[in-house]
Amino acid sequence: MITTQIYSITGLLLFGMGLFTLIVHSHPLRKILAVNVMSTGVFLILIATAYTPLGQGEVDPVPHAMVLTGIVVSVSVTALALILSCRVQETSNRDLLREKPVAETAKECTR
Amino acid sequence: MVKTRNRPKRLDGFQRLFLLLVICMIILLGYILSNIPGGTLGLEDTVAEFQDRSGVESPVTAVLLNFRAYDTMLEVVVLLLAVIGAWSLTKSPLPGQVADISPIQMGVVRLLAPVMCLVAAYLVWQGSHLAGGAFQGGAILGAAGVLILVSDFPQIHTISALSLRIGLVLGPLFFVGIAFCCLFFTGDLLGYPEETAGWFILLIESACALSIGVTLAALFAGSRPESGVQKKQPAVKQSPDRGNS
Amino acid sequence: MNVDNPTWMIIPILLPLTAGLLCFLFHRKTFAIVLSAVLANFMAACFLTGQLLTFGHMRYSMGGWQAPLGITLRTDGPAVLMLLMTGVTGLAITLYARGYFSFRIDDPGRTERHQHQQRYFWPLWMLLLSGLNGLFLSNDIFNLYITLEIIGISAASLAALSGKPAALLASFRYLLTSLLGSLTFLLGIVFLYKSCGVLDLDLLRNLTEHGPGVRAALALMSVGLLLKTALVPMHFWLPPAHANALAPVSAILSALVIKGSFYLLFRLWFEVFASAITTAALNVMGTLGSVAILWGAIQAIRQHRLKLMVAYSTVSQLGYLFIAFPLSRTADNAQVWSIVIFMAMAHACAKSAMFMSAGTIFLHFGHDRIRDLTGVRASLPITVFAYGIAGVTLMGLPPSGAFIAKWLLLSSALASSQWWWALVIVAGSVMAMIYVFRVISRFIVIPEGFSSQKLGYHSRLLEWPALALAMISLLLGLAAPWPLHILARGSHDLTQILPGGLP
Amino acid sequence: MIYSILTLFDILLALTLLWLSWNLLNTEDIFKAVVLFISFGLLMALTWVRMRAPDVALAEAALGAGLTGPLFLSALRRMNRFLKGERRLDCDENREKDNGKNPKQTQAT
Known part of the structure; x- marks a missing residue:
């Protein structure tokens, strides 16, 4: 059962890391990545539960x-969520990826 | 390319507290999880017992499309919901992709896309006895769709909005239709007649794989196709790379 | 099919589902499809109620596969009452939405926007309805997760439909919160499956001992559902999402969507894992509930925008549902169920009526700043009347349905000498009075020299559904014995459950 | 309990998964995070095979790596393109006034 244990704990850790990132980081893409990592963690625990060694x-x-x-x-x-976050970015005047006003990023680009 | 870096951040008080909370939670849950006695519980014996009545040999497919087919039906609807949600958000045209596509890339895509479709069909077919099925086949189809979208084939702009919608709705509608048929013939919703269960499952899987493929490609495109109404809008500014293609 | 056939209970799930698919496929005649689906849904809810009263509990195994293997649906008192609530509110909201989207003024951009919103509103709303009905009827924990996902995704998409920057941002937050909630719920399911090996709620209820695994599972699932229900520390997403959405969407979100996750939470706590619940946990819920009542009411009083005020009042009213938790130790199960179901039904009707009125006012005046809404009565008398009556329900005055619920809450709090809960309930009602009257006084007072605005376009569909719902919420108290009868019928055979299969 | 070479493999795989996810969640560059996420998905597919779940492995390989990655990349590009000043037509209707002083539409790729 050691295999189940290893992967269950890994899944739980993935869930925890994702949760922390989801709450703490403010970038929309990072949040979505975090949710994906979380869900992978949950799936890992579930599959590990079902695991029986060969034979x-x-x-x-x-x-x-x-x-x-x-x-x-x-x-x-x-x-x-990705499409929604794009729309949020397009209607907001803050650069959500870099946490500064859109105008600054645009200036950076034109330079 | 604009750099996508953000300034490094230090954790403030609230975040440290939250970190502590998460760590405690994970330790507690890990302790509980590793102390649950495992190995004895589960439904594998029940599934094995009824396997020969399900019409397919693969236990996962039997669970997905026979024993718990209702879950799968709702879940295909979830996929469709994502597309409806995405289409309600934007009315921009399909994103014109890379302006200059090399002929080699076009050739590769021309070659690869049919092969991927074949692989998808094979995956759906072998789902009854080996690993594979509607989701995997649909995913491959979706990947083929993404490939075609990325290379910006001119043909994709000729697909009418209605046929696209038909492709999207086909899977779930077919699923519901079969469910009602079963209700009519056997008296159970989604209770296939035992001897033909395998065929019913294959039919549903094919329709769903097609729909899942279209759905995933549509989600990648990210916006709904233009219908006649939107075209009337004055084209003040064309997106540059659309102009090029 | 015979009248006593349990197969009928798939109708409220599959009919809106099919209608939603058809609405998305065809752009024409969508309203006819939706209206017939909603009517049929309402009739199916009535039929299932009658079936319950005549034949008792019903259980239906999907595809003929019985409990540990397949998915079962079931009807009982609470489920049927929630279906009825959804049926009535859904009917009114559909009619209102029709009026809302066909509201025309001389602004071609807005008309076009309404057309676009309408096109996506109908399929999303139909699929949301089928998800809700699926949630009320389902008896399988993983199936419940999928219905929660359907509800979450369609609700978030609906909230983004208005396209305003604030609405988009709120909807993004809503989607993420709802995802976090369902993932936590799913983690709970994993723990549950690992410790019990079954997914059916009846089989889970029959478990005699609850190990730490089950307790952890219950805690995780509860946290997930509380996030979706927006109990106070987790309510941050609710006011912006509800206030910035289109009016019919706000009504749907506030009246129905939160009730879905609450209903599930309540079922898990008081039916499936009733023996695993500790008094401390119940008290924590009660405390959070009272904080919600007071905090939500304070915020509602402080708001300057009408829709935000109504949204905060939802946060406040949700607290009452949770105050019933600690009182369950002394009251019997049926009584707690009846309090909660009454409160939920009354709130669903009143709150959707209120959001509809606010939406009508917003449509006509182009803003919803409370300060500038003097004399609305002159232009929209029926809307103001509906708003007032819904307000009476929120305050919990007799004969409204909320009055019965609050009365039951108060009496059981005092009977068990837990006077502090009673204090919170009374304080919450007083504060509700303040925030309702603050707005009504503006509406009614007509300042000197005020000339009533001539409204270009007027739709009965914008006003009467709201009034009808408000009247229902008011008269629910008079019809109190009837829902109680249904609930009693439900709890009668709660004890004798066969392990899987049809009873 | 049998400790074997397979257990070592399990531990290595688990550690790699954790390391990858830590990096993808904490790296400063979002683009790098997305690339790491794709490789994370591929590694997950390997894990599913190890867990005797070939169905899930197939789905993960096709969906996790083949579709989620491109989805993230195209979203990232759409955001960047917007930020560089190539405004879309449809987002102007709800714009508030203070956005007026926004990037001139100069830069193209």
């Missing part, structure tokens, strides 16, 4: 189906 019986297929579902959901939500 010791079948792997539980229900968590696999759940994770497949979850991956597709997370991709679609990621896409929506």
Whole structure:
């Protein structure tokens, strides 16, 4: 069961790191990346739960189906969030990626 | 390219507190998680018991499209919702991509896209007994769509908005339709007749794979196709790289 | 199908779903599709209520696969009442939205914008409705997660529909918060599956012992749902998202969407894992609830914009739902359920009526600054009337539905001599009076020399649905015995559950 | 409990995953973070294979690396393009006044 343990703990750590980044960082893309890392962590724990070493019986297929579902959901939500964040950027006058007014970035570019 | 760096930040008081909280939570959860006795619980035996009645040999596909097909149906709807949400946000044209595409790239895409479609079809087909299925096939299709979008084939601009919408809705609508058919014939929603269950599953998977592919490509494009209404807007400024292509 | 066939309960889920798909596919006749779906949804809710009253609990296994393997749906008292709430409110909101989007003034840009918003509003709203109904009926924890995702994504997209920068930003925050909530919920499911190995709620309820794994799972799921329900420390996303959305969307979000996650939370705490709940946890919920009541009310009083005020009042009213938690130790289960369901139903009707009125006012005057809204009564008498009646419900005056709920709360608080909760309830009501009257007094007073604005366009659909909902929320108190009867019918056979399969 | 060479592999894989995710969440450059995220997705696919979940591995390889990466990159590009002054037509309608003093539309790629 050591394998399950290792990957469960890894998944939990991924969840924690993602959570911290999601709250602390303010850039929209970073937040979305953090959510993705979090969800990968959750999936990892779930798959690790189902894991049975080779030759010791079948792997539980229900968590696999759940994770497949979850991956597709997370991709679609990621896409929506990305488009939404682009729109937020386009209507805001702060450069969300670099945390300064849009005008400054534009000046930097024209230089 | 503008540099996407941001100034390094130091953690303030609240953030340190939060960090502490997260660390404590993770340690606690990790302790609990590693103390849950594992190995005995799960549904693998139940799934194995009913496997031969599901019409497919792969247990994951059996769970996804027979035992818990209702979940999958709702989940295809989630994908569609993301597209509706994305389309409601913007009305800019499909992003014109790199202005100068080398003929080599075009050739590669011309070659690669059909191959990817074949791979996708194969994945859907083998889903009944090996790894694979609607999601994987759909994902490959979506990747092929992204490739085509990136190389900015002129043909993609001729796809009408209605046919695109049909492609998007096909999977979920087909799923719901089959569900109602089953209700009519066997009296159970999504309860396929046992002897033909495999075919029903393959049908649903093909339709869903197509829709998932279109959905993912549409999500990559990020904006809805222009319909007649928007074209009337005065074109004050054309996006430069669209002008080039 | 026979009348006693449990298959009927798929209708409120699949019908709006199909309608949503069709609305997205065809751009014409969308309103006809939506209206028929919403009407059918309402009738299905009534039918399921009748079915429950005649035949008792119903359980339906999807695809004929029974509980540990397949997904089950079920109807019981609370579920049916929530369906009814969604049915009534949904009908009114649909009619109002029709009026809202066909509101025309001499501004071609705005008309075009309305057309664009309408095109995406209908499919999103239909899919949201089917997700909500799926949530109320589902009996499988992972299926509940997917319905939560449907609700979250469609709600966030709806909130962004107005396209204003503030709305976009709020909707982005909303989407991320809702994602965080569902991920935490999913982590809880993982813990649960690891410790129990089943996903069906009935099988989970039949577990006799609750180890640390189940407790951790419950804690994680609760935190996720609280984020989505916006209990006070986690309410930061709610006011901007609700206040900046289009008026029909605000009504949907405030009346229905938060109730979905709350209903699920309540079911987990008081039905599935009732024996794992400690008094301390209940008290924490009660405390957070009272903070929510007071903080939300204070913020509502301080707001200068009408819609923001109504949004903060939602934060405040949500607190009442959580004050019922600590009182459950002394009251019996059915009573707590009835308090909560009553409160939720009354609030859903009143709050959507209020947001609709605010939206009508916003449409007609082009702004919703409370200071400049004097004499609205002269131009929009019905809207102001609806607003006032909805306000009566928020204050909890008799004979409104909220009065019954608050009365039950007060009496059980005093019966168990926990007077501090009673104090909070009364204080919250007084403060609700302040923020409601502050606005109404502006509406009603007509200053000297005021000439009533002539309104170019007037739609009955903008005014009457709000009034109807407000009247329902007011008269709910008179019809009190009836929902209580349904709930009692539900709790009657709560004890005898077969492990999976049809009873 | 059997400690074998496989356990060593597990530990190495887990550590790499953690290291990658730490870097992608904390690196200053968002572009670099996205690239790291793509490699993180590929490594996850390997992990799913290790966990005897080939279905998930296939989906992760196709979705996680093949689609999420391009999605992030195109979003990043769209934002950067906007910031460099190539305004889109449709975002002007809701603009407030103070945005007027915004970048001149000079720079193109």
